[in-house]
Amino acid sequence: MPPPPAEPPRGASRRAALFGGSAPGDVPEGLVAHVLEFGEELRGEGVAVGTSELLDAFQALPEVPWSEPVAFRETLATTLAKSPEDRVIFDLVFDRFFFRATELAALREGIREDGGGMDEAGAELNLETLRQQIAQAIADGDEGRLRDLARLAIAAFGQQGEGSGVIGVDVQRIRRQLGLRSEAQPDLPQEDPRREGLPRENLRRFEQLLRQELERRQIERTEALPPARPLNELDRALPTGPLQDLASVHRVVTQLKRRLKTQGQEHRGAKRHAHVDVRRTMRASLETGGVPVVLKFRPVRPRRPELFVICDVSTSVTSASVFFLSVMHALHDSFRKMRSFVFIERVSEVTDVFNKERDFKAVSEAIGRDAGVADISGYTDYGRVWRELREQIEDELHPRATVIVLGDARTNGRDPGAETFARIAEKAGRTYWLNPEPRLYWNYGDSVIKAYEQYCEAFECWTTSQLEDFVKALTAPDSARPS
Numbered sequence: 001m002p003p004p005p006a007e008p009p010r011g012a013s014r015r016a017a018l019f020g021g022s023a024p025g026d027v028p029e030g031l032v033a034h035v036l037e038f039g040e041e042l043r044g045e046g047v048a049v050g051t052s053e054l055l056d057a058f059q060a061l062p063e064v065p066w067s068e069p070v071a072f073r074e075t076l077a078t079t080l081a082k083s084p085e086d087r088v089i090f091d092l093v094f095d096r097f098f099f100r101a102t103e104l105a106a107l108r109e110g111i112r113e114d115g116g117g118m119d120e121a122g123a124e125l126n127l128e129t130l131r132q133q134i135a136q137a138i139a140d141g142d143e144g145r146l147r148d149l150a151r152l153a154i155a156a157f158g159q160q161g162e163g164s165g166v167i168g169v170d171v172q173r174i175r176r177q178l179g180l181r182s183e184a185q186p187d188l189p190q191e192d193p194r195r196e197g198l199p200r201e202n203l204r205r206f207e208q209l210l211r212q213e214l215e216r217r218q219i220e221r222t223e224a225l226p227p228a229r230p231l232n233e234l235d236r237a238l239p240t241g242p243l244q245d246l247a248s249v250h251r252v253v254t255q256l257k258r259r260l261k262t263q264g265q266e267h268r269g270a271k272r273h274a275h276v277d278v279r280r281t282m283r284a285s286l287e288t289g290g291v292p293v294v295l296k297f298r299p300v301r302p303r304r305p306e307l308f309v310i311c312d313v314s315t316s317v318t319s320a321s322v323f324f325l326s327v328m329h330a331l332h333d334s335f336r337k338m339r340s341f342v343f344i345e346r347v348s349e350v351t352d353v354f355n356k357e358r359d360f361k362a363v364s365e366a367i368g369r370d371a372g373v374a375d376i377s378g379y380t381d382y383g384r385v386w387r388e389l390r391e392q393i394e395d396e397l398h399p400r401a402t403v404i405v406l407g408d409a410r411t412n413g414r415d416p417g418a419e420t421f422a423r424i425a426e427k428a429g430r431t432y433w434l435n436p437e438p439r440l441y442w443n444y445g446d447s448v449i450k451a452y453e454q455y456c457e458a459f460e461c462w463t464t465s466q467l468e469d470f471v472k473a474l475t476a477p478d479s480a481r482p483s
Contacts, residue, residue: 228372
């Protein structure tokens with residue numbers, strides 16, 4: 001870990017000095033050594049950082065303003081972190097490696113509770129000044145400053161106690177001590193940024209940064225990643241009222257069941273024969289002197305359709321959540337052999353929820369309360385979801401199985417994990433993707449549905465009539481299906 005600066009500079013240039021430089025635009029002396037040491041730290045945490053990744057980093061760094069923490073961080077992440085798991089570890093190690101100097105500098109200067117402000121030499125920073133700086137950064141929406149100030153806030157208030165150990169409680173305690181509110185506070189001085197109230201979204205973002213830093217510290221202390229969190233902890237509530245035409249959804253799903261069952265029979269068709277029951281045949285041959293004149297066969301049992309449904313419940317598909325949950329509710333009424341999953345950045349099985357709860361409202365509340373679908377960011381991570389799903393269902397997949405995905409295929413710039421999805425689709429007999437977005441929006445922005453379409457059949461589907469079109473497409477001959 002690089003030693004902190006001997007005399008941390010004040011003001012705007014302090015963040016630049018954390019990266020080893022003296023002024024924005026200069027090539028920072030010692031940066032190469034620091035990046036190499038950072039690579040060693042990453043390798044020590046299990047990230048495969050090789051020579052090629054480091055060379056990519058050194059080639060990219062001169063093209064970005066190295067004195068800006070956000071640009072510097074994202075450049076290193078793009079070149080050194082090759083998967084969502086690597087990115088999580090990268091963020092933790094980056095914070096520990098590069099930004100700990102900020103915290104040490106604050107502690108070295110001393111953070112006082114009195115209101116004396118900073119002295120002429122700038123040697124001491126009082127808590128009231130810190131409160132106003134944080135409020136101003138929230139008002140401005142300055143992401144880079146908010147990250148640094150979140151760490152300073154935790155360092156400052158950490159001196160007053162070790163905290164409750166419950167991250168959510170500590171976040172709210174720090175927010176109260178900082179006096180941060182979205183409502184106006186007319187009793188504060190005119191120049192105080194908190195007087196007119198702070199933007200709610202920026203305030204929520206600051207709380208997220210506090211939570212991430214507290215989680216990072218908890219991970220360092222316990223040497224374990226945080227547990228999966230349910231939707232309720234993300235301030236998300238699934239819709240509890242079904243579609244008005246829920247009966248129509250059930251009717252269409254019944255047609256889907258018949259179609260999938262027919263496809264399963266066609267899949268094996270004439271090749272499926274009854275097997276000789278050797279024991280019964282030998283027993284019958286005793287009547288003919290041991291000659292197996294009459295062959296006895298094992299009964300041919302009809303195969304039931306087997307279904308795996310994976311449903312996105314992230315914020316980006318909120319408007320389609322009622323429809324998706326209605327479809328899952330109807331599928332569980334029609335299919336006995338079925339497994340259901342919901343996901344955001346982790347996947348969580350909810351088969352038991354649908355089996356136990358028949359009321360739609362109870363199902364939605366149980367999923368929001370119990371399904372662990374997030375742990376760090378709360379944003380969709382398809383690559384990780386496919387890896388986790390494959391571990392859970394790979395042994396049960398077979399050519400008669402059907403996989404249905406309900407989601408918008410928006411990855412937030414993360415690895416889509418298309419190869420893992422391909423392996424799941426390869427082991428299943430049929431794989432379908434129902435996307436709630438209009439086809440016009442597919443593959444724009446962070447939509448990567450094209451990466452999955454080559455391994456499945458994708459359909460635009462967020463209404464009952466479109467669900468019916470999907471079933472009709474399954475019934476149509478292969479030559480008549482949409483390409």
